[in-house]
Amino acid sequence: ASLPFVFVLVEPSHPGNIGSAARALKTMGFARLRVVAPALLGALAHPDAVAFASGAVDVLEHGQVFDSLEAALADVSLAVGLSARTREFAPPLVDAAQACALARDEVAGRAGARVAFVFGTERIGLTIEQAQRCHRLAQIDAEPAYSSLNLAQAVQIVAYELRRALGRIGTTALDAEHPDYASHADIEQFFAHFREACIAVEFIDPEHPKKLFERMRRLFARTRL
Ligand code: SAH
Numbered sequence: 750a751s752l753p754f755v756f757v758l759v760e761p762s763h764p765g766n767i768g769s770a771a772r773a774l775k776t777m778g779f780a781r782l783r784v785v786a787p788a789l790l791g792a793l794a795h796p797d798a799v800a801f802a803s804g805a806v807d808v809l810e811h812g813q814v815f816d817s818l819e820a821a822l823a824d825v826s827l828a829v830g831l832s833a834r835t836r837e838f839a840p841p842l843v844d845a846a847q848a849c850a851l852a853r854d855e856v857a858g859r860a861g862a863r864v865a866f867v868f869g870t871e872r873i874g875l876t877i878e879q880a881q882r883c884h885r886l887a888q889i890d891a892e893p894a895y896s897s898l899n900l901a902q903a904v905q906i907v908a909y910e911l912r913r914a915l916g917r918i919g920t921t922a923l924d925a926e927h928p929d930y931a932s933h934a935d936i937e938q939f940f941a942h943f944r945e946a947c948i949a950v951e952f953i954d955p956e957h958p959k960k961l962f963e964r965m966r967r968l969f970a971r972t973r974l
Pocket residue numbers: 830831832833834867868869870871872873874875887888889890891896897898899900903
């Protein structure tokens with residue numbers, strides 16, 4: 750049941766956090782860790798990663814490394830970005846429990862569905878471009894004056910919420926009819942085509958696109974293509 754859920758760490762700096770994230774996943778019954786361009790080569794096998802993973806070294810060993818967030822999300826149908834902060838043009842905001850309920854409903858009764866939870870770097874979190882690759886932005890409720898959790902602790906809370914959400918799969922979720930949503934790669938091709946078309950008909954000046962493409966990304970992320 751854990752297979753359609755992947756946890757993506759974008760450019761983590763500390764191998765210890767990768768190991769801790771692996772442990773967080775395994776304790777909650779998940780196993781799929783993806784790492785995008787870690788700061789250190791071989792980060793998944795780094796002694797700190799192995800030490801912090803403790804009994805979850807198998808999750809590290811099966812971890813996948815990607816060059817780009819793009820590539821890490823290519824086979825994903827629903828991407829949820831985790832962020833302590835919100836920004837203009839960011840995808841719609843949900844809390845952690847809502848995000849996990851969405852994730853559960855996404856995969857219920859749909860063999861090809863895959864959900865990614867995307868976590869930002871320790872230092873700056875998700876960039877606006879990375880957030881815009883996600884369909885929803887999820888916030889873990891925290892104290893406004895200091896709401897930035899440690900990366901692996903944020904992973905732990907999401908994995909825990911997801912475990913709770915999956916424990917509550919009811920007949921409604923299982924019976925729900927789902928359309929086939931477009932994959933991330935399909936949607937990126939759509940945006941590229943849309944951009945070309947806007948330039949070809951001189952709707953926009955490629956030198957000064959203003960905020961059109963950000964707005965379109967936001968619009969289409971809301972509708973679920
Ligand atoms: N300094 C960064 C936070 C980095 S914490 C910032 O201010 O944005 C590392 C990652 O953990 C974040 O990118 C996010 O994915 C996750 N995270 C930490 N606290 C969170 C919170 N309150 N809600 C959602 N995600 C959080």
